[in-house]
Amino acid sequence: MGAAGSSALARLGLPARPRPGWLGVAALGLAAVALGAVAWRRTRPGRRRRLQQVGTVARLWIYPVKSCKGVPVSAAECTPLGLLSGHLRDRFWMVIKEDGHMVTARQEPHLVLVSVSHGNNCLVLRAPSMDELVLPNKLPSSNKLHNCRVFGFDINGRDCGDEAAQWFNKFLKTETLRLVQFEMDMKGRESRKIFPAFVQNYQVAYPDSSPVMILSEASLADLNTRLEKKVKMENFRPNIVVTGCDAFEEDTWDELLIGGVEMKKVLACSRCILTTVDPDTGVIDRKEPLETLKSYRLCDPSEKQIYKSSPLFGIYCSVEKIGSLRVGDPVYQMV
Template identity: 35%
Template sequence: MHIHSLYIYPVKSLAGIQVDSFDMDDFGPAGDRRWMIVDEERRFVTQRSYPQLARIQARFSEGHVEVDIPGEGVFRLQSTEETFPVLVWRDWVKARLGESDANDALSRFCGQAFRFVYMADETFRRVDADRVGEYRRVGFADGFPFLITNLASLEELNGRLEQPVTMRRFRPNIVVEGAEPWAEDDWRELQIGERQFRLVKPCSRCIMTTVDPDRGLKDPSAQPLRTLSGYRRTGEGVIFGMNAIHDQPGSIRVGDPVSIIKTENS
């Protein structure tokens, strides 16, 4: 097995970036989901309610994150000194407000008053303590630093769909090639390149998998969630992929070997 592809998401729920390699810090992939969008009540905003966010491209430039907002232009995200608590799922965490120009452009594009916020190094949001006993941190990702998926599982799913979908619908960080479909259900520890990963929770999927990542529209012609519901529903939800944490900072790249250290039954 080896790494097929890698993705980073500089801003939660905006388009991701496919990369050849990434470094890893305490948060997970360096720069991954350190930015987020919030509404006037300081609650997180995603493609679940605003699928058009998929059309906003994000990129790294000279150590900063830039966003290309359709019809508005390109804006460099820069945080101010103003801080306040924001909500991501059940966690209220301290964030820094982004500068106004990007916020105004985002609000015009979405037709709602939205703001970019940044998680600075001094903010500590803990990974789910029910799944990870150590005091580990995560950025604005849903709950864990990494999502690992299996290319063969996507291919098996696409064999059941009238309209095939790409892995971008599932927003992974690491895509593994060379395993059997759904083998990832049983993985508990992996060696990826020189780093080790623990797979701590199956990833339950939501309506975001029905959003066309190119058009930013919910796509009635592709039904990955409905199809998965027919044979991948467990007590954890409708499952595709595994959430993971890493052992320590380092780097990984496309093509790195992937080996199984531990499975559920070993």
């Protein structure tokens, strides 16, 4: 994968392109509190952008191990590679087959029953009828480096050791799995390889497509009015849950400011069979809520080459300016 203008500094968490600072930050904060109103930002001479509040952050989630349970957090740093809280990084660990291909809840639905926590510089994994698995944050450099495959693209992963492999194999009743960790000096998958037609230039570790995924509470509520068996936000695994907006209003958000973080919409989030895995039981339905979403959330025919027959639910975003965000932060659209 070509660097396409990105630098090693960007991969280490520094912004790829500096942006001018905010004008009148104090005035903006006072106006937002007093009026819930509109503020202005000057990005370059002759151009002003309006900040319109479109919602509020209701929940933040980090999913350290791909397809395993998320960890709710009250605040997080938003890096170019996604959310970070303490030593928990979003989708920096992944289960693979011995040949390096990723394994998710699409193939092993019971992965959604594995919970993750952190303590004493270790990652702690728990699952039903299993002893806990304790992994160090930093793995020995002597551990094997795997060439992994995520949706057909190459990315490295450091093997987490035989104990971790045996733990997942025992829980999932197989013999062919390993656990790997992404390290900060590794090269992520590049957006211009994943989405050749799109202009944002960013990298991702083991997430499907982008560093951040956003979904609104109203969109989930709308879907649940159409379902006989209600589903949870956990079926859809967003990083940022927004409240205080209309259903599917997030489809229209192109550029956002949340806390100190600027984000830009990449694409709508196309949904797959993983959404049919019950997060409480690990049972895969293979039909709902996917079939209902397909009945009213397909893309415009002009975008079918991008999304094909997958329904759309939530948005993928790139991180344009790093910073902090927390539950309760206003969500502003930059117009």
